[in-house]
Amino acid sequence: MTSVELVDAEAFRRAMAQLPTFVTVVTTRGPEGPVGCTANAVMSLSLEPSSVVVSLRSGGRTLAHIRTAGAFAVNALAWEQRELCRRFAVGDPARRFDGVRHVLRGGVPVLPDAVASVGCVIEDALEVHDHTLVIGRVAWSTSGEHPALVLRAGEQHRC
Structure with a gap:
């Protein structure tokens, strides 16, 4: 195996911020109601069966409720x-859904x-470093025609 220098975490964060990413909110139900967080490390995994991967902080509240x-x-x-x-990234977790329109589908907001x-x-959850990769089997999907929100270099863009 080749020796690799470890990069400074902040330098890595700046480099990854240059990659445009869609902004998602991952939601689930908790004992007191809806729970959710902002996530941009989301990808489709396969079509057969239809599945996705979501990367969430291992100690996070949303991950605990998803489990x-x-x-x-x-x-x-x-x-x-x-x-x-921002609300779902850093807002008070207990108040993130305050005033946010949502519906229940398949038991989740x-x-x-x-x-x-x-x-x-x-379907599975794999702990890798400080995050957990949650593999989800898709039960349903919807799509609309709205312009998407994309992040690049910490700035929001319309796509």
Whole structure:
């Protein structure tokens, strides 16, 4: 194996920020109601069976509730929903859904104005470093025609 120098975490963060990413809010149900967080490390895994991978902080509240619920939704935010990006990233976890329109589908909260939403049941979860890769089998999906919210270099863009 080749020796590799470890990069400074902040330098790595700056480099990865240059890659445009869709902004998603991953949602599930908790004992007191809907729970969710902003996530940009989301990707489709396969078509047969339809599945996605979501990377969440291993000690995070949303991940704990996803494990308990056994299901979650990935909501790709529309440009018009850009204020939700920060709210679900750093806002008070107990108040993130305050005033946010959502519906229940398959037992999990869904943001109806999202560009796309997929509802999943957990198929597997793999802890890797400080994150957990949650593999979800897609139970349903929806898509709309709204312009999407994309992040690049910490700035929000309409796509």
